[in-house]
Amino acid sequence: MILTVTLNTALDITYRVPALRPHTSHRVSEVTERPGGKGLNVARVLAALGHEVTVTGFTGGATGQVVQELLTGAPGVVDALVPVTGPTRRTIAVVDEQTGDTTQLNEPGPTVTPTEWSAFQEAYEDLLPSSTAVALCGSLPPGVPVGAYAVLVRAAKAAEVPVLLDTSGEALRRGVAARPDIIKPNAEELAELTGSHEPLRATQDARRRGARSVVASLGSQGLLAVTPEGRWRSTPPSRLHGNPTGAGDAAVAGLLSALVEKLPWPERLTRATALSTATVASPVAGEFDRGTYEELLGRVTVTGEVTAA
Amino acid sequence: MILTVTLNTALDITYRVPALRPHTSHRVSEVTERPGGKGLNVARVLAALGHEVTVTGFTGGATGQVVQELLTGAPGVVDALVPVTGPTRRTIAVVDEQTGDTTQLNEPGPTVTPTEWSAFQEAYEDLLPSSTAVALCGSLPPGVPVGAYAVLVRAAKAAEVPVLLDTSGEALRRGVAARPDIIKPNAEELAELTGSHEPLRATQDARRRGARSVVASLGSQGLLAVTPEGRWRSTPPSRLHGNPTGAGDAAVAGLLSALVEKLPWPERLTRATALSTATVASPVAGEFDRGTYEELLGRVTVTGEVTAA
Numbered sequence: 001m002i003l004t005v006t007l008n009t010a011l012d013i014t015y016r017v018p019a020l021r022p023h024t025s026h027r028v029s030e031v032t033e034r035p036g037g038k039g040l041n042v043a044r045v046l047a048a049l050g051h052e053v054t055v056t057g058f059t060g061g062a063t064g065q066v067v068q069e070l071l072t073g074a075p076g077v078v079d080a081l082v083p084v085t086g087p088t089r090r091t092i093a094v095v096d097e098q099t100g101d102t103t104q105l106n107e108p109g110p111t112v113t114p115t116e117w118s119a120f121q122e123a124y125e126d127l128l129p130s131s132t133a134v135a136l137c138g139s140l141p142p143g144v145p146v147g148a149y150a151v152l153v154r155a156a157k158a159a160e161v162p163v164l165l166d167t168s169g170e171a172l173r174r175g176v177a178a179r180p181d182i183i184k185p186n187a188e189e190l191a192e193l194t195g196s197h198e199p200l201r202a203t204q205d206a207r208r209r210g211a212r213s214v215v216a217s218l219g220s221q222g223l224l225a226v227t228p229e230g231r232w233r234s235t236p237p238s239r240l241h242g243n244p245t246g247a248g249d250a251a252v253a254g255l256l257s258a259l260v261e262k263l264p265w266p267e268r269l270t271r272a273t274a275l276s277t278a279t280v281a282s283p284v285a286g287e288f289d290r291g292t293y294e295e296l297l298g299r300v301t302v303t304g305e306v307t308a309a
Numbered sequence: 310m311i312l313t314v315t316l317n318t319a320l321d322i323t324y325r326v327p328a329l330r331p332h333t334s335h336r337v338s339e340v341t342e343r344p345g346g347k348g349l350n351v352a353r354v355l356a357a358l359g360h361e362v363t364v365t366g367f368t369g370g371a372t373g374q375v376v377q378e379l380l381t382g383a384p385g386v387v388d389a390l391v392p393v394t395g396p397t398r399r400t401i402a403v404v405d406e407q408t409g410d411t412t413q414l415n416e417p418g419p420t421v422t423p424t425e426w427s428a429f430q431e432a433y434e435d436l437l438p439s440s441t442a443v444a445l446c447g448s449l450p451p452g453v454p455v456g457a458y459a460v461l462v463r464a465a466k467a468a469e470v471p472v473l474l475d476t477s478g479e480a481l482r483r484g485v486a487a488r489p490d491i492i493k494p495n496a497e498e499l500a501e502l503t504g505s506h507e508p509l510r511a512t513q514d515a516r517r518r519g520a521r522s523v524v525a526s527l528g529s530q531g532l533l534a535v536t537p538e539g540r541w542r543s544t545p546p547s548r549l550h551g552n553p554t555g556a557g558d559a560a561v562a563g564l565l566s567a568l569v570e571k572l573p574w575p576e577r578l579t580r581a582t583a584l585s586t587a588t589v590a591s592p593v594a595g596e597f598d599r600g601t602y603e604e605l606l607g608r609v610t611v612t613g614e615v616t617a618a
Contacts (some may be wrong), residue, residue, distance in 0.1 A: 015414055020331050021407070025413035062371040094400065094414065096331070104334035105403065106323055 002046055002256055003131040003161075005152065006039030006057035006125065008109045008141040009081065010091045011067050012283065013126050019098040029097070034286070035074070037093055038137035038166060038249050041286055045253035045275060048078030048288070051260070052079040056127060058120065058141065059112050060305060061087025071100050074270045080127060082120045085112020089141070093245075101103035102243075116142055128159040132260045135164045135252055136180075140171050141153070149175030156180075161258060165211075166252050168192065176210045182259075183211040190216050202273070215272070217251055219244070220280075225304075227265055228251055232304030234269035236277040237296065246286030250275040266302040273300045310387070311355055311565055312440040312470075314433065314461065315348030317368035317418040317450040318424025319400045320376050323594070330434065338406070344376045344383070347475060347558050350595055354562035354584060356385030357597070360569070365436060367429065369419050371449040389436060391429045395419020398450070399433050402554075402594070411552075418450030426453055429592040432459060437468040441569045444561055445471045445489075445575065459482030465489075472522075475561050477501065483503055485519045491568075492520040493561055499525050504554070508533050509537060524581070526560055528553070529589075531582050534575055534613075543578035545586040545603065551583035555595030561585040569608030575611040582609045 013309065016030040035044075046053040046266060058300060059068055059081040071079050089107035096103070112120075128134070134156050136149050145151075149171050156163035157179065165180040168189040176183060176193065185193060193209070196202040200217055203226045207212045213227035222235040248264055254272030264269070277300075278293035279286065325339040344353075348366060355362040368377055368390040376397055380388050398416035405412070421429075437443070443465050445458050446504070454460075458480050465472035466488065474481065474489040477498040485492060485502065492515060494502060505511040508525055512535045515523045524537035531544040563581030573579070586609075587602035588595065 017417075018413070018414075020411050022329050022331060023408075023410040026415065028416045031416050043500045051413050062375045094412075099332075101332040103329075103331050105401075106327070106335065106339055107324075107337045152442055 001052040001131060002260060003054050003127050004046070004137055005037035005134065005136045006037035006055065007120075007148065008089065008139045009059055009064070009145055010035055010036035010039060010089050010106075010109075011063040012036030012091050012093070012200050014093045014095060016095045016097055020094055020096045020103055026056065030127065030137055033069045033070065038252070039135060040067075040071070041246050042135050042137055042253045042256070043077050044074055044140065045254065045288065047074060048290070049253065049257050050076075051257055052076065052078070054080050054127060054131075056080040056120075056124060057086055057143065058112060058116070060084040063090055064088035068188055080123065082116070082123050083269045084110050084112055084116045086112070093195070109139075110215040112141050112143035114143075117148070121151065121155070125155055125159075129163050131159075131161050133162045133164070133256050135166065135256055136175070137166045137249070137252065139167065146170050147174045150178035153178035153180045164252060164256055166248070173209075176206065176220050178211065179210045182213045182215060182255060184215045184217060184248065184255065186217045186248060187219070187248045187264060189267055200226075214267050215251070215255060215269070217248055222300075223269050224252065225265060225269055229265055230304055230306040232265055232269055232302055234266075234273040234300055234302045237299035237301075242280040242282065243285045244280055247276045248278045249286070250268035250279040250288055251283055266304065269302050270297060270300045310361040310363050310440060311346035311569060312363050312365065312436050312443040313352045314430075314443065314445045315346035315364060315447055316378055316453055316457065317346055317398065317448045318368055318373070319415075319418075320365050320372040321345030321400050321402070322552060323402045324405060325406055328410055329403055330404045338504045342375065343377065344379045346472070347561070349376075349380070350446050350555050350558035351565070352386050352408040352448055353383055354559050355381060355566055356541060357599070358562065359385075360566055361385065361387070363389050363436060363440075365389040365391065365429075365433060367393045367421060367425070368397055369392055369393040372399055373397035384477035385490060386582075389432065391425070391432050393421055394421050395421070397603065403469045418448075421450050421452035423452075425618050426457070426503045427465065428474050430460065430464070433462055434468075436549045437465060437470050440468075440470050442473070442563055442565050443474065444482070446475045446558070446561065448476065455479050456483045462487035462489045473561060473565055475557070482518075483514065488519045488521065491522045491524060491563065491564060493524045493526060493557065495526045495557060496528070507515035509535075524560075524564060525576070526585070527558055531609075532578050533558065534574060534578055537616065538574055539613055539615040541574055541578055541611055543575075543582040543611045545582055545611055546608035546610075551589040551591065552594045553589055556585045556588045558595070559597055576614070578611055579609045
């Protein structure tokens with residue numbers, strides 16, 4: 001199975017309001033809830049692609065219970081979340097029905113104790129031997145050491161399990177130094193890591209910092225991959241308008257599923273780009289439409305070159 | 310004991326953010342939770358005044374569980390909430406730390422089935438014989454008939470328990486027709502009920518519609534009471550700046566506690582005004598400071614006249 005790690009799981013709540021006016025009172029017209037946190041989103045896409053997937057990370061309190069109940073309803077996703085005392089965070093997306101714009105409010109997450117962090121590491125190491133690949137996703141909750149992803153990357157490598165890291169800031173910087181197989185930063189995360197706003201230069205620099213392969217997601221301009229096997233650029237057929245929520249997580253699922261299927265890089269990028277684009281085009285935030293995805297598979301362009309042997 | 314009814318209980322969540330900017334993403338710096346809904350707020354103030362108080366209404370889902378756990382920590386409040394399948398609503402108050410202003414997002418609440426509404430009525434009727442007074446507070450959740458408060462007022466009167474109604478809109482209009490002992494509308498609710506923006510005229514009109522006594526809360530201008538025993542106006546010592554959240558609920562608790570203590574109207578109004586003002590002055594939304602309250606008791610002015618016999 002594929003293992004996804006979400007240390008800062010979330011209950012993602014969406015509120016629709018007729019119009020958001022600061023400093024006034026709003027009656028929410030529609031409330032929807034779903035399990036959130038990048039690794040849980042990645043898992044849902046992997047399961048939809050037919051892969052066996054296990055999710056781990058932390059869960060706590062009443063919100064954690066709701067997340068776990070909602071996960072039970074997600075076919076193909078096995079729940080291996082580790083309990084903590086603090087409550088799983090909520091994220092609130094307030095959608096203004098007039099403009100379609102979203103205002104996001106993210107709670108910081110539970111404070112994880114050193115004992116809870118140790119318990120997680122044990123659970124993670126127990127899961128690695130049966131994992132074909134692992135994705136480490138998202139922000140760290142308070143209390144988890146900033147070098148956490150470096151520890152988890154090293155454990156995966158020791159177990160010879162390919163590991164993809166998708167995070168940002170200092171957690172990414174420290175994690176990259178532990179030499180993950182793939183990182184998937186967006187343009188902003190890549191610039192923050194490397195100091196360069198020029199995607200190709202920044203991607204190459206990120207490899208020098210330790211990542212074996214770097215797949216930079218450049219929004220509507222597709223993906224740029226620099227790997228030991230070569231470098232490629234994948235481009236979706238046309239600039240799509242829609243909700244970018246979950247597009248990066250869909251790309252991670254595309255890369256990871258194609259990796260365990262042992263597909264070459266151009267096919268991995270095609271799949272990741274088609275999934276990501278189908279997610280943007282979907283009317284439901286973070287979901288992708290299978291028909292759109294399959295149609296897009298034939299329309300993604302990949303250009304690039306194989307590294308000379 | 311005093312009984313308070315909150316059909317649309319809530320988990321009141323407060324988020325502090327450095328500055329609220331619509332259509333951007335915010336990291337919440339502080340999250341606080343407390344049991345909410347007007348009747349629960351009234352109960353907390355009554356308990357702080359030393360009264361035995363029982364709360365009823367609906368509770369459901371993970372949010373309802375949290376509300377009940379938090380209630381367990383409120384000394385002197387007995388939980389007699391009735392379970393429903395739908396989840397108790399959340400209300401989110403987003404406090405902008407830069408301006409101090411609050412943006413409010415209120416979920417509509419669970420949809421209550423006819424069976425659940427019947428179960429509540431039975432539980433309510435079982436509680437009435439041991440109640441010295443009852444407060445019916447706040448909005449109706451979806452599914453509860455708009456005439457609900459009229460039914461609950463009639464049941465209280467049949468059991469000879471004094472009943473105070475604090476709601477708005479059509480629920481208030483229907484409830485008033487069932488002849489509650491006291492209603493406590495604010496200026497806006499009173500204008501909506503009567504069509505008049507002139508407080509004295511509107512208060513008198515509200516009595517003609519069925520309320521035995523009307524106590525209009527006029528914000529920083531205090532309370533205006535028109536009753537069979539006479540009419541009075543109470544005024545706080547000075548215009549206080551602060552957070553008006555819970556001021557109306559504190560006034561209800563003041564009126565109700567003084568009623569069961571058989572105090573005359575001027576003393577009821579003094580207590581309600583002092584509690585309400587102490588709540589506005591409190592740094593914690595919805596709480597009151599006992600010292601401030603006791604000091605204010607001596608500084609509220611009540612003027613008025615007793616009805617000629």
